[in-house]
Amino acid sequence: MSVLAIHDLVAQAGPARLVDGVSFSVRAGRTLGLVGESGSGKSVTCLSVLGLPPRGVQVSSGRILFDGDDLRTKTPAELNALRGREIGMILQDPMTSLNPLLTIGRQITEMFRYRDGVTSRKEREARAIELLRRVHIPAPESRLKSYPHQFSGGMRQRVAIAMNLACNPRLLIADEPTTALDITVRLQILDLLREVQAERGTAIVLVTHDLHLVRRYCDDVAVMYAGRIIEQGPVADVFARPRHPYTKGLIGAVPRLRHSQHRLTVISGQPPLPGSIAQGCRFAPRCPRVQADCASVYPVTRSVDMHRSVACWHPEPDQQTADALPATAAS
Incomplete structure (x- = not known):
């Protein structure tokens, strides 16, 4: 328990x-x-x-x-x-x-x-x-x-x-x-x-x-955005295969000392202010994968495998990202 x-x-x-x-x-x-x-x-x-x-x-x-x-x-x-x-x-x-x-x-x-x-x-x-x-x-x-x-x-x-x-x-x-x-x-x-x-x-x-x-x-990670958990699961899985575009953007924005040519990801825009949140996905105005349905209804949180969940209508493909963080903080 x-x-x-x-x-x-x-x-x-x-x-x-x-x-x-x-x-x-x-x-x-x-x-x-x-x-x-x-x-x-x-x-x-x-x-x-x-x-x-x-x-x-x-x-x-x-x-x-x-x-x-x-x-x-x-x-x-x-x-x-x-x-x-x-x-x-x-x-x-x-x-x-x-x-x-x-x-x-x-x-x-x-x-x-x-x-x-x-x-x-x-x-x-x-x-x-x-x-x-x-x-x-x-x-x-x-x-x-x-x-x-x-x-x-x-x-x-x-x-x-x-x-x-x-x-x-x-x-x-x-x-x-x-x-x-x-x-x-x-x-x-x-x-x-x-x-x-x-x-x-x-x-x-x-x-x-x-x-x-x-x-x-x-051991595990929960990613919050505008008051909600948008992705969570074991650290190794989430960092290697982020499914929410926001999670992928956060990981891509972290510098790598051993990869000086790595281009950092920039998440455009700003988070919404409390009280000014419209219907639909709260990350939609900043999301590179946004589609028409994202602006109308907030995505339900769904399981993507046994130990992981994501709140996104159009999640990233289930494949290892090139932006995955190295295994240690010194990398």
Whole structure:
């Protein structure tokens, strides 16, 4: 059974649907990559799972199943008991997770006090030191008294990961956790998450713009456009044989260091603004395969093989594309 299963989720700000019928699932020990342009609804989807949609946004319909229980039926107190302990979230900017006025040690140890009821200060600090050591923070004993501004961006993100790991969540949502980091630290952070996942069987949802990272670290991928999932399936299959023109365009727009003569794909136009979406396929104004029927009715999501689905009236041929990404992020 999936740790997280979302069915037909709708989140809207007034009449504008920011998330419109999104469905996906992730099982224990697997990582789902959630990709798409800015404004496609990725972060709103993730925050809705926690019951914390942005101000002015309301989850109006759909089911969010965590271990089979619908989170939308939970009371605020029940959701609060799940946050952190069962469901963790790593934000793009670790400073939004850390209090600049409190030491790192205090912020970590207070979780053991309030979540686990550990009254001994010595035991709480010992646990915090072990956590910092676990995420490869050097000299963790001395860093407990440091403040967030005394850490680099990569080190702060490690602290944020440590705080999430303190409660051993079964589901970890990482919302663009490496965007502001340089490539070396970025790979170290994701290697750390994969290491923890292998030990604990954590289910991970990784939100990112970097398709190379998805290719390297994720098992499955879901591509979002204008509030909807337009293609999903195993990473290797989707990247080798993209069926939706938007997915093919995203893959074709990624530079290849070993192919200097490779011409990048350009997706013309801009995504539609929320509230200005007409009937029909939302990608139709930008699609190179658009036909008359695309403008009248939104395509139903259909299976293209046992593990893949696509929402397109005229999908790409089922053949390997010349734009397929190489197997590693360094390629």
